[in-house]
Amino acid sequence: MARTIAKDHDQKRDNILTAAARVFANEGFDRASMAMLARDCGISKANIYHYYDSKDAILYDILETYLSALRDRICGIDLGGLTPQDKVHRVIREILMAYQGADDEHRVQINGVAMLPPEQQKVLRGYQRDMVVFLGDVLREAAPEVFAGDAAKLRGAVMSVYGMLNWYYMWQSGAGKQAREDYARLVSDLTLKGVGGL
Template structure:
């Protein structure tokens, strides 16, 4: 007889992912053991194996869930009908909001994604590429004459926007919603008008 899935299976899985992301971020993927992960999750080693057969599978699920949900959130922003500068502000602000509370997942993405097999990395890079392409289209809409036919310049500008957002993530992890909204306006003004726009 097949084992039934507990009613709180998804809730427990989400809690395991959150706790395991913290362990991977603070201890490092290589040093984390399934026993340590189970202890930090508040469950037995046997129980964690009920959800994941290895820490590699757990790492992939952390990153696949995080990046897919981030991609869906960013690329799902309803920007149709907005002016280009409003589109950029909306995308920047939503990205900063999405980063809030995801410090450990972000650190795991930066530090441990390379531990995964190439096919899994390719899938995850696809989620990242979808977000970059979406933001790139928004950046280009603000100055089409500047970027027309110059893919390298557009990529540099787009990645500079992400650089500003990731700087904020690295150095202002505890910032609240109001501070993030304020910084979103700063990033948008800098991107569109340089220092004179501040």
């Protein structure tokens, strides 16, 4: 007879992922052990193995869960009725808000994707690519004359915007909603108008 799934299975799994992201972010994936993860989760090592057979499986689940949800949130933003410039601001704001509370997952993503097998990397990079394309479409619409026929320039602009947003947690740890709103407006204005337009 098949073993039944406990009622709190998903909650325990989520707790393991949250704790593991914290450990991987603070200790590094290579230095973290299953025993360390179990201790941080407050459960036995055997219990972790009930959910995951390896650290690699946990790493992939952290990143797949985080990046798929992030991609769905970003690429699902309703931009109807907005001007091209307002679309830029809405997307930049939403990216920054989506990062709130996910500093550990974000830090793990920086080096973690490259540690996984190629087929898993392909899935995760697909989520990242979707977000890059989405922001690129929004920037192109806001300044079609700037990016016409210049894919390299558009990619550079997209990567620059993500660069300004992706490292926010490093120097604004724990920033609240208003601080994120203000920074999103700064990045939007910088993107659309340059330093002289601030």
